[in-house]
Amino acid sequence: MRILVCVKQVPDPEAPVGIARDGLSLSVGDGDWRMNRFDEFAVEEALRMREAGASGIVEAVTVGPARAAAVLRRALAMGADEGLHILCGEEGRLPGDVAAWIAAAVRGRGDDLILTGAMSEDAMHAQTGPILAERLGLPCATAVIAARLLPDAAAGPSGQSGTGGNRLRPSFIRVERELEGGLREALELPLPAVIAVQSGINRPRYPALSHVLRARSQLLHTVSVEALPAPPRRERVVGLAWAAPSGKTLFLAGTPGQKADRLAALLGEKALL
Numbered sequence: 001m002r003i004l005v006c007v008k009q010v011p012d013p014e015a016p017v018g019i020a021r022d023g024l025s026l027s028v029g030d031g032d033w034r035m036n037r038f039d040e041f042a043v044e045e046a047l048r049m050r051e052a053g054a055s056g057i058v059e060a061v062t063v064g065p066a067r068a069a070a071v072l073r074r075a076l077a078m079g080a081d082e083g084l085h086i087l088c089g090e091e092g093r094l095p096g097d098v099a100a101w102i103a104a105a106v107r108g109r110g111d112d113l114i115l116t117g118a119m120s121e122d123a124m125h126a127q128t129g130p131i132l133a134e135r136l137g138l139p140c141a142t143a144v145i146a147a148r149l150l151p152d153a154a155a156g157p158s159g160q161s162g163t164g165g166n167r168l169r170p171s172f173i174r175v176e177r178e179l180e181g182g183l184r185e186a187l188e189l190p191l192p193a194v195i196a197v198q199s200g201i202n203r204p205r206y207p208a209l210s211h212v213l214r215a216r217s218q219l220l221h222t223v224s225v226e227a228l229p230a231p232p233r234r235e236r237v238v239g240l241a242w243a244a245p246s247g248k249t250l251f252l253a254g255t256p257g258q259k260a261d262r263l264a265a266l267l268g269e270k271a272l273l
Contacts, residue, residue, distance in 0.1 A: 004059050004113070005043050006060075007036065008035070009067065010033065010035075023239050024239065026122075030067065033070065036071075040078075041201050043060065043075050044078065044202045044205060046115050058082075059084060061084040063086040063225075064086075064087075064088065065090050068085065072084075072220055074207070076211065076215035077211045077214075086102065086223055086228070087223065087224045088224075095127035095128045099127075099128050100135060103132055114136075115197060116128055126142070126196070129194055132194055141196070144177055145178050145201050151171070170191060
């Protein structure tokens with residue numbers, strides 16, 4: 001079984017983030033990037049499926065500039081087997097473009113399952129997974145909070161695999177989705193499929209030292225977006241701006257007594273006292 005996990009490099013929320021001079025992108029320090037938290041859950045879920053008996057290969061894929069290779073190294077350190085870097089420039093990458101590039105790079109390879117995070121922490125579009133599924137013509141489930149592969153008898157006599165083992169081949173995946181009001185929806189999808197996992201589906205592991213050392217030197221597969229079909233331009237970023245303040249803030253000055261008197265007067269003016 002081959003499982004593909006889509007991961008994204010996002011700004012660290014604890015780092016200072018600004019708007020770049022071009023007004024179209026974020027200004028973030030070189031060391032202030034990390035893997036999207038939602039994607040960490042997706043990597044962990046793929047690894048758990050492999051460990052539960054799905055067998056096969058877990059590959060991580062990311063779209064981004066050279067620095068984005070760090071999130072592939074992180075996925076390898078967690079236990080992924082391979083990394084695919086779709087190399088592009090620093091300019092903004094919209095979900096339609098990212099999904100089109102990934103689809104072009106992996107189409108026809110025979111991936112049995114593709115996992116993504118429910119959304120990215122920076123843009124929060126929550127669209128890459130569904131658009132990728134549509135481009136590949138695969139069933140899709142979003143906001144997945146639980147997933148379980150359902151085996152089907154493997155090819156060969158007596159249900160045995162072609163290698164002589166007894167491992168069953170998954171042919172469906174059963175998922176639970178979070179809905180509004182605390183409800184859940186259960187779905188059963190035929191493989192291959194795309195699922196976008198929600199936070200809380202598992203607890204991502206801390207990378208083992210042996211995996212960290214291996215990830216540092218492991219060769220990554222790299223393909224440039226220029227070598228892939230250009231996606232149709234359906235949208236573009238025209239500008240970034242800070243949200244306007246929703247109200248005014250008044251800071252009271254003076255001694256504690258003066259502040260209390262002023263506050264009481266203001267509350268009286270607003271008919272709140």
